[in-house]
Amino acid sequence: MNIAIIGSGLTGSLAALSLAKAGSRVDLYERLSDDELVNRDRTYAITHSSRKILQRVGIWSKLIDNLVPFEFLHVIDFELNKKFKFLVKDLRKETRKYSSIGWIAEHKKLMKTILESISETENINRIPTSIIPNTNNYDLIVAADGINSNTKKKLKTHSYSFNYDQVCITTKVLLRGVKSNEAFEILNSDGPLAVLPLGGDLYQIICSQSIRNGLYKMELPKSLFLDYLSTILPYGVEIDSMVDVPKSYPIKFLLNYSFHSGKYIYLGETCHAFHPVAGQGLNLCWRDVESLTNLISSPLFKQSKFLIPYLYSFSRLFDILLISIITDTLVRYSRTNINLFFLPRYFVFLVLKKSNIARKVILNILTYGLQI
Numbered sequence: 001m002n003i004a005i006i007g008s009g010l011t012g013s014l015a016a017l018s019l020a021k022a023g024s025r026v027d028l029y030e031r032l033s034d035d036e037l038v039n040r041d042r043t044y045a046i047t048h049s050s051r052k053i054l055q056r057v058g059i060w061s062k063l064i065d066n067l068v069p070f071e072f073l074h075v076i077d078f079e080l081n082k083k084f085k086f087l088v089k090d091l092r093k094e095t096r097k098y099s100s101i102g103w104i105a106e107h108k109k110l111m112k113t114i115l116e117s118i119s120e121t122e123n124i125n126r127i128p129t130s131i132i133p134n135t136n137n138y139d140l141i142v143a144a145d146g147i148n149s150n151t152k153k154k155l156k157t158h159s160y161s162f163n164y165d166q167v168c169i170t171t172k173v174l175l176r177g178v179k180s181n182e183a184f185e186i187l188n189s190d191g192p193l194a195v196l197p198l199g200g201d202l203y204q205i206i207c208s209q210s211i212r213n214g215l216y217k218m219e220l221p222k223s224l225f226l227d228y229l230s231t232i233l234p235y236g237v238e239i240d241s242m243v244d245v246p247k248s249y250p251i252k253f254l255l256n257y258s259f260h261s262g263k264y265i266y267l268g269e270t271c272h273a274f275h276p277v278a279g280q281g282l283n284l285c286w287r288d289v290e291s292l293t294n295l296i297s298s299p300l301f302k303q304s305k306f307l308i309p310y311l312y313s314f315s316r317l318f319d320i321l322l323i324s325i326i327t328d329t330l331v332r333y334s335r336t337n338i339n340l341f342f343l344p345r346y347f348v349f350l351v352l353k354k355s356n357i358a359r360k361v362i363l364n365i366l367t368y369g370l371q372i
């Protein structure tokens, strides 16, 4: 198959590798230089669904030394003062041998490794422009040009979207009182907060705040910002110092009404973008890649390529909808401070603390999604 991919972010680049390995000839269009693609200061939580894709395209072994595994994921409800933890044994049996619930990856290392593998793959042609000269040359066109996709605008594909009244603040800190194989998801009424291990005593803090509070916090002098962070960290965890300058970005919910248009297929943030709580963003983008690769590899559709966009949309529908509902519910759950809701919150925490089955169901959805 001849495929054009627009956008070489983490979704488009992995799609190029994956589709080329499945036998397609890929033209990968990108307007940014490799340096611009690599030099983004972002940290991702990688789940086992992503691990499987990276293994299949042959780059897992190149990446593993740069990933930080975590064996414990503590979930804390700050308002109720309740907590439980997900353990490796809550995962599916075949996954437990990896001894980790997931891995933390820094953007630079991830993007660099993927771009290097692309340059070693014969049937990927990188084209440094945003214009596709002749769309008739392609059997399929994959739009992976991000949340502000021009392709989508051109094709008049609409989305349901809104901005959360929140910004996401990220910063790297040195912590004491926490083990390097532990991650935390903390639900407090400011908004959800994640503490992710980066190796040794280094941790990434990703916290969401109302826009007003967030802007105020970003203006604080370093010492006061550190004081603030120490108030939202779990009991017993202490902050030593901050090793970078905090950054903030707005948080948007976006879900396309359609996942394809003619022979164009929308992948990654072109199609969906959700709140970073629960670390689902990149994993969901890469599950799009997995579904499309499975369809393109199937001998059933060699003669009926026109079906692929429809089947792709159907195959992704349930996973994307479920993750959108889970992430949005978590944000609302975290931010509500209406007393009436405290009883159901207490009940949810009690069930998750006491019931192995409930923990397994939730963790496996967050790990594998709902793939068809």
Ligand SMILES: Cc1cc2nc3c(=O)[nH]c(=O)nc-3n(C[C@H](O)[C@H](O)[C@H](O)COP(=O)(O)OP(=O)(O)OC[C@H]3O[C@@H](n4cnc5c(N)ncnc54)[C@H](O)[C@@H]3O)c2cc1C
Pocket (backbone or CB within 6 Å): 006, 007, 008, 009, 010, 011, 012, 029, 030, 031, 032, 037, 041, 042, 043, 044, 045, 129, 130, 131, 144, 145, 146, 147, 149, 150, 151, 170, 249, 267, 268, 269, 270, 276, 279, 281, 282, 285
């Ligand atoms: C500021 C910011 C910080 C973030 N931090 C985190 C984080 O810490 N952790 C996390 O899990 N997620 C984070 N995210 C979300 C995460 O970056 C996305 O989930 C992920 O990048 C999605 O990748 P993508 O390839 O779908 O889109 P993008 O990364 O947006 O890639 C789209 C690519 O398409 C290219 N492009 C656009 N238009 C064209 C065109 N016309 N022609 C050719 N190329 C084009 C762009 O240059 C870009 O390279 C962050 C997002 C933002 C905006």
